[in-house]
Every structure is written in C-alpha cells, then in structure tokens.
Amino acid sequence: MKRLRVCSRSGRGAFPYTVLLDPSTFGDAALLDVGTTSGMVAAGTTLASASAHADQGDVSTLAAAKTYTDQHSGGGGGSGGFINDDPVGAGIVVLTAAATWTVLPAVSKAIPCATGHRVLWAPSFLRGGTAFTLDAAILKADGSVSRYVSTGTSSPGAEGYAPFCNNPAYKGIAGLRMFVIRAEEIDPDGNVTIAAAYIAPSIDPGDTSNHLYLGGGYDGYWLMWDVDA
Incomplete structure (x- = not known):
C-alpha cells in the first residue's frame, strides 16, 4: 500500500x-x-x-x-452501507392457531436496497411457548414469500429456522446471516423486507401462552444492514 x-x-x-x-x-x-x-x-x-x-x-x-x-x-465519499437496528416495537405478539405457514408483518424490517446488494440480518428477541414453529422469510415485492432463511427456497424447513427451535432440550445460537438480494425482492418503494413466519396448527382457542417479545418492556431487534449501499 x-x-x-x-x-x-x-x-x-x-x-x-x-x-x-x-x-x-x-x-x-x-x-x-x-x-x-x-x-x-x-x-x-x-x-x-x-x-x-x-x-x-x-x-x-x-x-x-x-x-x-x-x-x-464509511469515510469520505462512502456511507459504509445502510443499517437499521432500531427496536422492532411490535410489543408482545401473541400467536394464534395457523394451519399453514403465515407471515407476521408486525415482526419485520424493510430497508432501502438494490438488486445484487448483500444484506446482513441478525434477529434478537425473546420467545415463549412451544406450540409453534418459527422461521423468517425474505419477501417478494408483492409481500409473498421469496425464500425462507432456513432453506434458501420458497419452502421452509420442517422445524423452521434452527436457531428459533422451541424444543427446550436444545439451545439456539444465532448470528449474522448474509443474503444477496434478487430483483423480485425489491418492492416498488425500493425496499427489501425480511419478516418472521410461523406455523401453529395445535394452538387452542384462548391459549395466549405462545409469544414473541418485541416490545412492551422486552425490546426485540431485527437488524438489517445493506453493506453495499
């Protein structure tokens, strides 16, 4: 140099x-x-x-x-990328019965992005209950699922995203994930969205014990960072 x-x-x-x-x-x-x-x-x-x-x-x-x-x-003429690590602010999300995989718009982040950019994602929150299986998905421009983080395809893993496992015998260890964003994942506003998704066919009506804690005194985070911005 x-x-x-x-x-x-x-x-x-x-x-x-x-x-x-x-x-x-x-x-x-x-x-x-x-x-x-x-x-x-x-x-x-x-x-x-x-x-x-x-x-x-x-x-x-x-x-x-x-x-x-x-x-x-991040110095001089560059910005060092665009990052959003604000609390999700969704409060305590009570999950209800869902026979099929269901996207949770309240548990999501959207950041400005462009096709081919690399986005880092790192969730950090509490969960409670064992009657649901949890994953996350990068959405298409129309809000449907493009690919699940558990598999990288439009079909989720059988047990969802491994670090979100709800089996008390296992402890999830999460970290940063990186995704290269595709054209169909940029919405009309120029944003890419990653949202939580879950399936819970056995939650009984009136059962409020299955929670995601993303506010209400238990802040949760859903870091997204476009490192190429």
Whole structure:
C-alpha cells in the first residue's frame, strides 16, 4: 500500500499513516511519498491532481485505493452501507392457531436496497411457548414469500429456522446471516423486507401462552444492514 506522510512545514514530527488520507484534509502542507518519488504537496491539493509531484500512474493507483477505502469504511465519499437496528416495537405478539405457514408483518424490517446488494440480518428477541414453529422469510415485492432463511427456497424447513427451535432440550445460537438480494425482492418503494413466519396448527382457542417479545418492556431487534449501499 502507498503511504501518505503528513508533517509540519518544519518537518518535525512526521509519521506515516497506514490508511489513505486526502492532503486536502490538512490546513498545512503535506509530504507525499509514492514509491521512490517524494515531493511537497501544497495545502488543498488532492491526490488526483498531484501528478506534478509524483509519477501519474502511482498517484492514480493511490487515488483509486482511497476511493475504495472510503466506500467500504464509511469515510469520505462512502456511507459504509445502510443499517437499521432500531427496536422492532411490535410489543408482545401473541400467536394464534395457523394451519399453514403465515407471515407476521408486525415482526419485520424493510430497508432501502438494490438488486445484487448483500444484506446482513441478525434477529434478537425473546420467545415463549412451544406450540409453534418459527422461521423468517425474505419477501417478494408483492409481500409473498421469496425464500425462507432456513432453506434458501420458497419452502421452509420442517422445524423452521434452527436457531428459533422451541424444543427446550436444545439451545439456539444465532448470528449474522448474509443474503444477496434478487430483483423480485425489491418492492416498488425500493425496499427489501425480511419478516418472521410461523406455523401453529395445535394452538387452542384462548391459549395466549405462545409469544414473541418485541416490545412492551422486552425490546426485540431485527437488524438489517445493506453493506453495499
């Protein structure tokens, strides 16, 4: 990696950065060290216009590397992606009988996205009861299921998403998941949505013991992060 050395006019206290910095950031002069070529760069000079002080090819490479660093670190010209980690705010969701897999719009997040972007997803919440099986799904633009996170297809796993398992003999260990978003998963507003889905054929009428805790004193989270935004 090319290094940009920054020092005072007197040359005292010079030290190299291992990250790429734009000389225009500094109000004083900066010393540009590119390969074996060194020279003074006046205050306000950008990397792209520094060809008078070093070989143009090296400067172009350095400028391109800076642009890449900015776009992937959240600095300079890049945003570092779009992330939503606000509480879901759905309260305590009481599940009722559902003979088939049912999407829960209240337990979902939608973020701006584009086809081909990578989205990280990480749920974090409490659940109670054992009469239901839980999964999550990336939705199509029309709100129907595109693919379940348990299988990556339009059919869920027999036991739902493994970390959501309701068998007390097992403990789920969740983490980040990454999905590459497809064209049919972008809605007319330019968003992609991931929602919880469940099946519960044996919940009796009046049984209110099967819960998802996503508010009401028990905040739940449904992190979504478009890392390519």
